[in-house]
Amino acid sequence: MRAVVVSGLSGPGAMTLTDVAEPSGDGLVVIDVEASGVCFPDLLVTYGKYQLRPQPPFVPGTEVAGVVVSAPEGSGFTPGQHVVAAPGIGGYAEKVAVPPEMVLPIPEDLPFDRAASLIINYQTVEFALTRRARLQPDETVVVLGAAGGVGTASIQLAKAHGARVIAVVRREGADDYLRELGADEVVRLEDGWGERVRELADGGADIVMDPIGGPSFDEAVRVLAPEGRLVVIGFAGGSIPEIKVNRVLFRNISVVGAAWGEFVRTRPEALREVHESLMELVGEGLEPVVTVRYPIERAADALIDLEAGRILGKAVLVYG
Known part of the structure; x- marks a missing residue:
């Protein structure tokens, strides 16, 4: 599968799109990623300036939306289900494996690009x-x-x-x-x-x-x-x-x-509580903002534009 890999802690310029092994699904929910949110934590992690400091090489990406490929028994998720997820890192990829507690269901009529902005x-x-x-x-x-x-x-x-x-x-x-x-x-x-x-x-x-x-x-x-x-x-x-x-x-x-x-790290149940509140608002007509869509091949450009203040509202990466 393709993924965006950070090879050095020098910013978005050190990111390249390359082929990597697919993630293991042992105990995790495997998701076909349709869209990935672009946010400041993604930018900071490429400089090694975020609270989470993975060492290169790694795949950035903290928020995704997509379709469940496989899920552990008893997780509450089934193949084909539409979801959003907060993997922490790894979201700039065609597939990602996420702990079930960090995966949340979404209605099928909510577009993936808009859903990816919710996390x-x-x-x-x-x-x-x-x-x-x-x-x-x-x-x-x-x-x-x-x-x-x-x-x-x-x-x-x-x-x-x-x-x-x-x-x-x-x-x-x-x-x-x-x-x-x-x-x-x-x-x-x-x-x-x-x-x-x-x-x-x-x-x-x-x-x-x-x-x-x-x-x-x-x-x-x-x-x-x-x-x-x-x-x-x-x-x-x-x-x-x-x-x-x-x-x-x-x-x-x-x-x-x-x-x-940090709050979710210590109170993980809050993730679902806040998500349910947002889904109620979406049901009442809230439309999550997405103003710019970049193909995955231009992930570095997306973060460069974010850093330069050229993005009005929210940007996402799209696949396909």
């Missing part, structure tokens, strides 16, 4: 909004990095849960698309963005979703209303910010982390 972005955001931030209907949610994969998922899921959404974006030309996804307001990430958000949020936001960190973090704290929650999802901006806790104390605000992968 990293949508599960993270659903966990962040509902469990970590305790989002309530009619609250105001500010989404930083709104044009990226986590940002677009945040807009959709916040709206699906009844929130008012203010999208904050640096990228030019994305405003109309973000409004189509559900953003009520779009604010440019430039000098004065926090003041504009406070005006639109009638004094302050209930929740700020922050997947970028970096220089915008301090202003993100300032836009919170009393009892507001800033949810730290990642550091796509490059630097890890710090906060003086007296600001948290005297303003009666919360700063909470949403590390979905």
Whole structure:
């Protein structure tokens, strides 16, 4: 079978498509992969900068959608079933073998490319909004990095849960698309963005979703209303910010982390709980975002484009 192999920890340029042995199915669910999500963990692992640090050669890829080839007895899966899975690594391949607890069923009418986007972005955001931030209907949610994969998922899921959404974006030309996804307001990430958000949020936001960190973090704290929650999802901006806790104390605000992968490692049952919640929303009309589809032969280009900020929303790899 074909797979994308990382031969050195120097980034996407060290990836090549090559023939490798098919994975063993002993105790695992073997999946014919139809689509693989493209996400920041996939990029970071090619540099050896992710929490999971496999040594080359290895196959990257943390989220897949496809069809079950074989499954252990008692796993609840059968050949021909449509599924998504979180293999950790190995997803940039035509076949992957995954522990049954990391495999989830999907309806047959959900396209594989859209299904592949559900694992990293949508599960993270659903966990962040509902469990970590305790989002309530009619609250105001500010989404930083709104044009990226986590940002677009945040807009959709916040709206699906009844929130008012203010999208904050640096990228030019994305405003109309973000409004189509559900953003009520779009604010440019430039000098004065926090003041504009406070005006639109009638004094302050209930929740700020922050997947970028970096220089915008301090202003993100300032836009919170009393009892507001800033949810730290990642550091796509490059630097890890710090906060003086007296600001948290005297303003009666919360700063909470949403590390979905680490949470699932210690609470694996949460994976299915969040997936079931997402499937309910899909059944109600939620359409997972996929804006760019790359053939597997262009996997390196997909990660290079992700790193350069050229992808609006979510990209996936497709096979065939």
